[in-house]
Amino acid sequence: MAKINVNLGLCSYDIIIGENVISSLSNRLEKLHLSKYQPVVVTNEVIYKLYGNFLKKQFKSHSQLSFIKVPDSEKAKSWQVLFNVLKTIVSFDKGKNIFLVALGGGVVGDLTGFVAAIYKRGIPYIQLPTTLLAQVDSGIGGKVAVDLSWGKNLIGAFYQPKIVISEIGFLNTLPTREIRNGFSEIIKCGIIDGELFSLLEANRSSILDVSSPKMLKIIKKCAQLKAAIVEKDEFDSKDIRIALNLGHTIGHAMESAFKYAMITHGEGIALGLIAESIISNKIGILSRKNLDRIISLIVDLKCLPIVRKTIKIADIVSYLPYDKKNKFGQSRLVVPSKIGGVKIVTGLDEKIIESSIKDALEYL
Ligand code: NAD
Ligand code: GLY
Numbered sequence: 042m043a044k045i046n047v048n049l050g051l052c053s054y055d056i057i058i059g060e061n062v063i064s065s066l067s068n069r070l071e072k073l074h075l076s077k078y079q080p081v082v083v084t085n086e087v088i089y090k091l092y093g094n095f096l097k098k099q100f101k102s103h104s105q106l107s108f109i110k111v112p113d114s115e116k117a118k119s120w121q122v123l124f125n126v127l128k129t130i131v132s133f134d135k136g137k138n139i140f141l142v143a144l145g146g147g148v149v150g151d152l153t154g155f156v157a158a159i160y161k162r163g164i165p166y167i168q169l170p171t172t173l174l175a176q177v178d179s180g181i182g183g184k185v186a187v188d189l190s191w192g193k194n195l196i197g198a199f200y201q202p203k204i205v206i207s208e209i210g211f212l213n214t215l216p217t218r219e220i221r222n223g224f225s226e227i228i229k230c231g232i233i234d235g236e237l238f239s240l241l242e243a244n245r246s247s248i249l250d251v252s253s254p255k256m257l258k259i260i261k262k263c264a265q266l267k268a269a270i271v272e273k274d275e276f277d278s279k280d281i282r283i284a285l286n287l288g289h290t291i292g293h294a295m296e297s298a299f300k301y302a303m304i305t306h307g308e309g310i311a312l313g314l315i316a317e318s319i320i321s322n323k324i325g326i327l328s329r330k331n332l333d334r335i336i337s338l339i340v341d342l343k344c345l346p347i348v349r350k351t352i353k354i355a356d357i358v359s360y361l362p363y364d365k366k367n368k369f370g371q372s373r374l375v376v377p378s379k380i381g382g383v384k385i386v387t388g389l390d391e392k393i394i395e396s397s398i399k400d401a402l403e404y405l
Contacts, residue, residue: 043261047268056205063208067101083153084144085113115301118187140165146172147179154185158200168205173223176207177263182271192363212251222307225344230263235381288314294360304346311344316401321376
């Protein structure tokens with residue numbers, strides 16, 4: 042078991058990671074003074090079928106437990122679903138004190154956190170991440186949001202959970218594609234923290250096995266990295282947290298170009314990591330040797346999109362102006378500077394971006 046504290050003053054919270062850590066839920070809620078609040082679990086049908094009954098048993102001191110099921114997939118991070126969830130919550134609430142429980146991957150976590158942030162100007166919520174991606178990244182740090190058709194996460198907030206409980210046992214039912222999806226964010230963390238990257242490289246043939254003891258070490262390392270970055274720059278305003286957006290400028294544009302279907306978030310990020318590393322090499326920042334190391338790890342772990350559908354580069358590029366990192370009309374991109382470091386580049390020539398995306402698409 043690992044316990045990591047995210048030190049954010051009054052908004053500090055713990056991340057608990059391990060096998061069977063979910064059994065401590067009730068005690069932890071009591072310590073957080075949430076025993077008298079009524080839990081409303083937001084999840085989807087797939088996760089409810091797998092863990093709904095199991096979860097009911099974990100809420101030992103709560104007599105009433107309500108569930109809200111949202112659609113499976115990125116479609117749940119929409120204006121319409123957000124509104125439907127809010128309407129259902131109003132009908133449950135009726136003057137009782139409620140708190141929200143995000144039981145799911147990044148989609149459920151981002152949506153639930155955003156509902157918690159805006160309902161009654163903020164109610165408590167907890168994260169119970171059930172995907173690898175959510176355990177290493179999205180469940181931590183309080184970035185919560187829904188999408189607009191122009192781009193991802195365009196309506197959102199910074200709103201921290203009361204606790205994150207990452208039950209490793211949940212990962213046993215994750216399809217392999219979703220494990221690879223999580224590894225895109227893990228590789229991103231590895232590029233920021235070189236030691237993690239070397240660990241992944243050295244274990245590339247066995248690293249996808251969620252039952253391996255190395256999995257706890259990897260999830261813990263990513264959570265520690267993210268917690269440390271969030272502590273320094275909670276509101277992404279100091280050009281520190283921006284590092285966690287590595288691969289995301291082109292990755293998000295890819296997801297938008299595919300209309301959030303056919304490719305997963307992690308697959309978009311894998312392609313984004315390759316394209317942004319190629320850009321970095323083309324403008325003389327990243328060495329050829331380190332570029333090859335990044336591409337080889339992503340290719341070997343099969344993190345790239347599995348669809349072979351041809352996509353127009355112009356389509357991907359058309360979403361780039363909506364990226365939240367841009368400032369005063371100027372593009373801003375995070376690129377790897379080495380294994381263990383990133384750099385912010387501004388005002389890049391569009392031709393370099395386009396040719397790098399084209400080169401990256403060759404790996405599909
Ligand atoms: P997801 O939430 O769509 O989950 C992936 C799939 O796995 C879904 O079909 C889900 O039903 C299924 N699933 C979940 N848990 C399962 C389990 N234990 N067993 C079997 N199936 C299970 O996708 P994701 O990759 O977890 O999250 C992607 C989202 O996270 C994107 O919207 C992305 O923008 C967001 N994100 C947010 C942050 C942040 O900081 N807030 C960071 C990274 C990504
Ligand atoms: N996933 C990017 C961030 O949390 O800042």
